[in-house]
Amino acid sequence: MSMSKFAARLYKKSLALAALALWMAPAGSQEARIQLGAHITEDQLRGFDLIAAPDGSGMPPGAGTAREGREVYNRRCLACHNLNGEGVSGNTVIVGGDMQSEESPLRTVGSYWPHASTLFDFIRRAMPADAPKSLTDEEVYQVTAYVLFLNGIIGEDQSINSETLTAIVMPNGNGFVDLSHLH
């Protein structure tokens, strides 16, 4: 079901619920609270919820290798990220760097990113930048594997799926300090 059809159906349902909720609320009651959210199920969100987290939640079925991903990369990514992920501008370098380098470190997927899941999550939601969400899940796995391979993190024929991807320890995996407790 397309997103807009899904939205339209929920919309109709929520209008009906709204009328019901307003009708049920006792006039002048302090307790009366409108509750207009339409009840849905996680199942209905399968094509909508794209969050692929480090614990593997949200990762779809499927798998891919860097060898397969090279073809996807050359077709869909090369124009902006260049040969071997070298980039064509500051924000398109996705390979290389060293957090311990003498000079200010080049921070890329390989040198900086703490979680491999982020690569799948980001490519699936936002790349290729000229046509986001146009890759199949299989292609996302393949090209994720290719970017990891270019960074020397996995071998060319290592199969990447929800389990193997989230098991990868990234080179800078221990490089982050979570300050969320301070706020």
Add this chain to the structure above:
Amino acid sequence: MKKLHWEKAAANGLLNRRHLLQLGLTGLGAAGASAALGQDAGSILRIPDWSRMPGPGASAYGERSPFAGNLQRMASNPDPIYPGGGASRSPLQFLQGTITPNGLHFERHHAGVPAIDPAGHMLVINGLVSQPLAFSYENLLKYQMVSRIYFLECSGNSGALLRGGNADGSAQSLHGLLSGAEWTGVPLATLLDEAGVLPEARWVAAVGADAASMGRSVPIEKALDDVLVALYQNGEPIRPEQGYPMRLFCPGWEGNISVKWLTQLKLMREPAQFRDETSKYTDTMPDRSSLQFTFPMGVKSLITSPSGQMNLPQPGIYQVTGVAWSGHGAIRRVEVSADGGSTWAEAMLQSEPTAKALARFTIPWEWSGGAAVLQSRATDSAGNVQPVRDAVLAARGSIGFYHNNCIQSWGVDDGGAISNVYV
């Protein structure tokens, strides 16, 4: 005319702020007090032409006067490999008060502005809740809303200055990723309550409906505190470039986490570790460790006039004015220096500052015609004091560039030309 005596409040011409009440000062371009009404005033005060004929009638949508100057945002150059990506900055040096007009509010997009028809837009709440829910725009409008005035600042604002670049910038080009507005919307806590947050939920992953599906994770404590699902900005429906039909608004925190075009809130045990909370919007320290989830924007102030790329026409008395803000509370006081930070005078705050909102400060200054360095320094209600640039560099280095809240120095040369300087 009797020569008035101005009480000095700090070196190099800063006057006691109470003189603001006596001086009919305007901003840059105001001549000295002695020129407020010249000798020949009588001869120029005639009934003007526009008082002799009717003007056009009412209109459907008002525009600024053509005489008020062509106020514009300053947008980054379009980049063909980054479709819709980039930013635009508010013209801070030409604005007054604490509210940014909606068309001048700064922007930052990761994949352009989506053209959202609210009839096809949903706000979904799922994950660790008793009942996943979907809200239509029309239904959200029926909820009890609150209106709050808050600043919004991109954590990359002023970032180039840490690296020593952009020496010749304006308040807009250097610091324009800052705006202030009244945001009206439904408290997020109301909607989360309806879905029933499970005890193990610690984070809310928020996702936008733009082509980048930009996502950020918000700790549950903040989500249940003062976060809004904002629907209106300064009284009108939020504009597309600010997230129409709805955006998350996390008061006091770095702009990026106030996810625009909000379409999903997923309750999770751990952060989603989105690209924009790992690869970006993280702060690498000199020891190469990187700080993550550094949300609040630090206490900060900026003199908006006189400021970079302006010119003081002649020696005399000027009104120094600017804005101050803090993600940790309300502004308590703002001090101004005209000698590069050796001596300070307390500025007047135009109205009682409120938490996480812009405060406007002013102070009169008599420019002698010599060199000066104008600075402002804010203190917030939590006792935080805005640091000098060297202190920020010593503490955090310049590998990262987010969260630069250092004191801005505007150098005035003996010809009256003003530019960014590092002191």
